[in-house]
Amino acid sequence: MPLIQYHQWKTKMFRDFLLYVSPIFVSLFLPDSLALHFLHYFVYIRTLYFYDHVTELDGIENLFNYYYERITDYYGKKSQLCTLHLHLHLKDQVLKHGALVFTSCFARESYIGQSVKWCLGRKYILEQFITWYSVDRSLALKNSMKLNDIFYVEKFIGNYINMLLIQNYQDKLNLCSIKKKMNLTGSNFFSRYSRGLKLFHSRAYTRSGYGISYFVSISNENCLMKRKTCFGDVLFYFDCDDRHYAFVKKYKCINFSFSDALPTVSVPQFISDKLNFYYGFYNHKQFSYKIIPVADISNKVINMKWSNDTFVYTDVVYMTTSSTSFSRVRRSTAGISKRYDEQEYVLVSFPQLNKHS
Numbered sequence: 001m002p003l004i005q006y007h008q009w010k011t012k013m014f015r016d017f018l019l020y021v022s023p024i025f026v027s028l029f030l031p032d033s034l035a036l037h038f039l040h041y042f043v044y045i046r047t048l049y050f051y052d053h054v055t056e057l058d059g060i061e062n063l064f065n066y067y068y069e070r071i072t073d074y075y076g077k078k079s080q081l082c083t084l085h086l087h088l089h090l091k092d093q094v095l096k097h098g099a100l101v102f103t104s105c106f107a108r109e110s111y112i113g114q115s116v117k118w119c120l121g122r123k124y125i126l127e128q129f130i131t132w133y134s135v136d137r138s139l140a141l142k143n144s145m146k147l148n149d150i151f152y153v154e155k156f157i158g159n160y161i162n163m164l165l166i167q168n169y170q171d172k173l174n175l176c177s178i179k180k181k182m183n184l185t186g187s188n189f190f191s192r193y194s195r196g197l198k199l200f201h202s203r204a205y206t207r208s209g210y211g212i213s214y215f216v217s218i219s220n221e222n223c224l225m226k227r228k229t230c231f232g233d234v235l236f237y238f239d240c241d242d243r244h245y246a247f248v249k250k251y252k253c254i255n256f257s258f259s260d261a262l263p264t265v266s267v268p269q270f271i272s273d274k275l276n277f278y279y280g281f282y283n284h285k286q287f288s289y290k291i292i293p294v295a296d297i298s299n300k301v302i303n304m305k306w307s308n309d310t311f312v313y314t315d316v317v318y319m320t321t322s323s324t325s326f327s328r329v330r331r332s333t334a335g336i337s338k339r340y341d342e343q344e345y346v347l348v349s350f351p352q353l354n355k356h357s
Contacts, residue, residue, distance in 0.1 A: 161191040204236035
């Protein structure tokens with residue numbers, strides 16, 4: 001959604017803007033000193049939102065101290081709100097309760113919203129809810145999810161597949177299969193692939209709508225960049241010799257850093273390293289066709305334009321899912337048609353502005 005439509009955003013969109021898009025925006029359009037000031041706050045929040053190891057939190061409060069002590073220089077004394085000061089205590093809460101992504105209220109709100117859908121009409125809602133909640137709980141053991149279901153179980157879905165698209169790429173697929181010495185005779189093709197709660201689409205999926213879940217990050221130990229991941233565009237999935245693969249357009253990474261976009265200020269090494277860990281740059285005109293194991297697909301990504309030929313992407317490392325991820329009971333008499341509950345991320349559209357405007 002274009003930034004000029006921010007007045008139509010919901011809370012989730014502002015959150016996603018902060019967590020994924022804001023560093024790109026401030027680096028491109030704000031004065032360097034103001035952008036650097038905000039990046040201290042961003043790295044602080046992004047680290048608390050999700051981290052791989054608790055040691056990443058060591059000294060992280062210093063970033064917020066820097067941001068808070070200098071906020072009046074940019075925004076005036078009225079910016080020193082109590083709610084902003086409370087951010088300093090977030091680290092203690094994270095150490096006690098876990099990363100912010102796991103302590104959100106969105107999951108609870110989503111469950112309530114989904115539960116209301118069990119009810120038909122507006123009469124006796126509480127009675128209807130209790131009835132269908134009891135039915136749902138009676139099936140809980142049968143429908144409950146295990147740890148493997150959340151993170152590891154793989155599924156391949158072949159419906160709603162565009163076979164014409166696959167035929168158009170058949171020659172390129174054959175060339176890649178010859179290089180890998182693969183025999184594709186009898187291979188089956190798939191439009192979607194799920195690993196745990198993560199659902200990835202492909203270009204061959206005909207019902208993706210505005211979703212772009214075919215944009216993914218691909219693990220690549222041979223990549224020259226420290227992130228060891230590349231940006232990929234999944235065309236379709238297929239199996240061969242009881243193994244599953246993805247046919248992708250893999251784009252060439254380029255050596256670029258956020259520090260290069262802020263030439264008039266000195267970006268601390270810690271912040272620069274964090275940003276380079278979160279974001280990767282690539283040339284959208286330089287790509288090659290590859291066959292990769294599906295295990296090399298890491299995450300969905302948010303993709304943004306940086307300059308004419310350069311794009312930047314960042315992983316959506318964790319996505320909260322609605323309660324429909326669990327096979328909950330629904331009223332068969334309520335006339336509820338199938339709904340698409342997958343959360344999608346779309347390209348971010350920036351206004352045509354110049355830096356410092």
